[in-house]
Amino acid sequence: MRERRTDDEFRLLGNRRRANSHKIARQDDEFKTEDNKRRAKVLKIARQDDEFKTEDNKRRAKAHKSEGQDDEFKTEDNKRRAEALKIARQDDEFKEEDNKRRAEALKIARQDDEFKEEERRRNALRIHNNRDKYKSNFDDMKSNYESKIKEGPTHICSCCGGLWFEYSIREYTVEMLTNKGLKAEFIDTLCYLKxxxxxxxxxxxxxxMSNKIPNLSLSNGLAFYEVPNCLKILTELEERLISPRIPFMVIRSLGSCKQFGLK
Structure with missing residues (x-):
């Protein structure tokens, strides 16, 4: 018994020593990355066993449930999930599948009369709160609208050259578009503004995204010609002298004396 206790003590000390050395080694980012990859690979192989996979899922669910009792952890976990879902829904294909899955789940849930009644109450309460919020926050909404109007549409579309507000524009890279199945030549053609x-x-x-060139694309010959610098400094009379076409009606600012309006 004494020898066995001695062996257990030796084993415990050895495990502590190994854990301590491993903890120190994982402070190195490169070692930590390789160790995580190795652990993930071992776990992936082990989870091919259905029995182990079931037990592992139960253990994870139990650990997550116990951690979820902490309000701070629960809040951070919800934020992390929401952020991950927001990033994933930027993919149009994933977004479409997620919407279908949600619609199917909601359709099944609405078969329960109690759930349907609760949903009606929730929607009625939401509409009521939105109306109160609209009435109380009208001044804030007005100021927000006026601030957006002051900023104006300043974001230029790389394809049509139109001016848009920030929420109407989505940014991509060539790699992101090629990953969606678009060819590099097609991307180079439609993106007139490089x-x-x-x-x-x-x-x-x-x-x-439908692999079509938009009708208003600048590559369809709708782009204005670049005005040379030598023509930008011409006076009004010089412009008339070299102009191949002279319009008989012009729009000009009247100025303070209003005499320009007599032309």
């Missing part, structure tokens, strides 16, 4: 970050409006994005 920038590292490709900004696409709602209208152009819909056609591009």
């Amino acid at each position: 920038h590292a970050i490709i900004k696409l409006c709602v209208t152009c994005r819909k056609d591009i």
Whole structure:
């Protein structure tokens, strides 16, 4: 018995020593990354066993449930899940599948009369709260609208060259578009404005994702010619002298004396 206790003590000390040395080694980021990969690979192989997979899922669920009792952990976990879902839903294919899954789950849940009644109450309460919020926050909404109007549409679409608000523009890179199945030649053709970050409006994005060139794309010959610097400094009379076409009606500012309006 004494020898066995001695062996157990030796084993305990050895385990503590190994754990301590492993903890120190994991402070190195490179070692930590390799160790995580090795653990993930071992766990992946082990989870191929259905019995082990079931027990592992139970253990994870139990651990997550016990951690979820902590309000702070629960809040952080919800934020992390919401952020991960928000990033994943930027993929149109994933977003479509997620919407179908939600609609199917909601359809099944609505077969329960109690759930349907609760949903009606919840929707009625939400509408009522939104109305009160609209009445109470009208001044805030007005100021927010006026601030957006002051900023104006300043984001330029790389395809059509139109001016858009920030919420109407989505940014891409060439790699992101190629991952969606678009060819590099097609991307180079439709993106008339060459920038590292490709900004696409709602209208152009819909056609591009369908592998079509938008009708208002600048590559369809709708782009204005670049005005040479030597022509930008010409006076009004010089512009008339070299102009191949002279319009008989012009729009000009009247100025303070209003005499320009006599032309």
